[in-house]
Amino acid sequence: MTGALDVVEARPEHAEAMADVIRRSFGARPVLDPPSSAPQETAEAVRATIETSGGLLALRRGRPVGALLYDETRPGLLGLRRVSVDPEVQARGIASALVGVAEDTAEERGKDGVWIHVREELPATVRFWRQRRYETVGQEGPLLVLGKTLWLSRELPDAESTQRFAGTLAGLLQAGDVLVMTGGLGAGKTTFTQGLGEALGVRGPITSPTFVIARNHPSLVGGPALVHVDAYRLGGALELDDLDLDTSVEDAVTVVEWGEGLAEHLAESWLEVRLERRLPREDDPLGTAVEHEGGDDTRVITVRPHGPRWVGVPLRSTLLA
Numbered sequence: 001m002t003g004a005l006d007v008v009e010a011r012p013e014h015a016e017a018m019a020d021v022i023r024r025s026f027g028a029r030p031v032l033d034p035p036s037s038a039p040q041e042t043a044e045a046v047r048a049t050i051e052t053s054g055g056l057l058a059l060r061r062g063r064p065v066g067a068l069l070y071d072e073t074r075p076g077l078l079g080l081r082r083v084s085v086d087p088e089v090q091a092r093g094i095a096s097a098l099v100g101v102a103e104d105t106a107e108e109r110g111k112d113g114v115w116i117h118v119r120e121e122l123p124a125t126v127r128f129w130r131q132r133r134y135e136t137v138g139q140e141g142p143l144l145v146l147g148k149t150l151w152l153s154r155e156l157p158d159a160e161s162t163q164r165f166a167g168t169l170a171g172l173l174q175a176g177d178v179l180v181m182t183g184g185l186g187a188g189k190t191t192f193t194q195g196l197g198e199a200l201g202v203r204g205p206i207t208s209p210t211f212v213i214a215r216n217h218p219s220l221v222g223g224p225a226l227v228h229v230d231a232y233r234l235g236g237a238l239e240l241d242d243l244d245l246d247t248s249v250e251d252a253v254t255v256v257e258w259g260e261g262l263a264e265h266l267a268e269s270w271l272e273v274r275l276e277r278r279l280p281r282e283d284d285p286l287g288t289a290v291e292h293e294g295g296d297d298t299r300v301i302t303v304r305p306h307g308p309r310w311v312g313v314p315l316r317s318t319l320l321a
């Protein structure tokens with residue numbers, strides 16, 4: 001059966017149809033200087049790429065309307081090439097569907113992120129990727145290199161594993177990093193921060209900063225300080241002055257509990273860290289009843305990178321190991 005839109009893994013016998021979609025898609029773009037080679041794409045070249053790295057084909061009611069090819073030349077990353085949509089069926093979510101499946105493929109292949117080359121002269125194309133949180137990583141001639149680090153989620157069976165997880169994350173952190181933490185009362189945000197502080201080698205103890213907004217924990221090992229903020233009672237957006245500390249965001253690792261919607265602007269980039277209790281229940285197969293009291297200690301942690309700082313950082317391979 002063929003649905004309205006199907007995205008399937010490319011097989012060698014798709015090469016002809018995919019080369020045709022690629023030629024038509026790139027042929028409809030304005031002529032660039034230097035010109036792209038895509039309007040001359042051959043079925044042989046597409047077949048060779050399908051056989052080595054793979055790709056995706058999008059079918060609309062069974063008819064080929066979209067294609068992309070994978071590139072495995074950069075270690076730890078999945079490259080997307082020739083992202084193409086038939087010019088006659090633009091603006092129907094075909095490119096988004098292709099990119100969504102490609103990011104899933106990157107996860108399945110154990111990659112930390114995805115990259116793509118984009119022509120700077122095509123602002124609509126650049127915007128398409130920006131809206132999907134691709135960040136500029138570099139420039140190669142007329143090509144922008146855009147990249148995105150994939151988010152991750154895993155279960156933490158007890159408080160010790162939450163602290164160990166935070167300790168592993170600490171190995172990826174540097175001065176200037178901001179962690180925006182979410183999760184209900186007692187979800188484990190402070191427990192997580194203790195694991196972070198331990199691994200960073202800062203002066204403790206790290207406790208719930210109930211009556212102060214923020215505490216500064218200086219490093220004992222010549223590294224960045226840990227600034228621990230609790231925004232629970234904060235009425236509006238966190239201002240740097242609120243911290244009232246003798247260290248700045250640039251010189252510390254800053255962790256903000258209850259920071260969602262309040263602390264994202266503290267720096268250009270931040271890590272969203274979400275802790276949730278999740279008891280799998282038979283009457284709740286989708287796990288939507290997230291918050292429960294008591295019982296199982298298991299938490300689900302989700303780490304989602306925002307901003308250019310995290311591009312190229314091996315979050316998944318480090319934190320899921």
Ligand SMILES: Nc1ncnc2c1ncn2[C@@H]1O[C@H](COP(=O)(O)OP(=O)(O)OP(=O)(O)O)[C@@H](O)[C@H]1O
Nearest residue numbers: 156157158159162185186187188189190191297299
């Ligand atoms: N898997 C787990 N991860 C983290 N903490 C856990 C876990 N299982 C049990 N706990 C316990 O749950 C409690 C979490 O308290 P904690 O103060 O860290 O939460 P919090 O999110 O900071 O709460 P608050 O919103 O009040 O600041 C601790 O007593 C901890 O030992």
Ligand SMILES: [Mg+2]
Nearest residue numbers: 189190208257
């Ligand atoms: Mg807390």
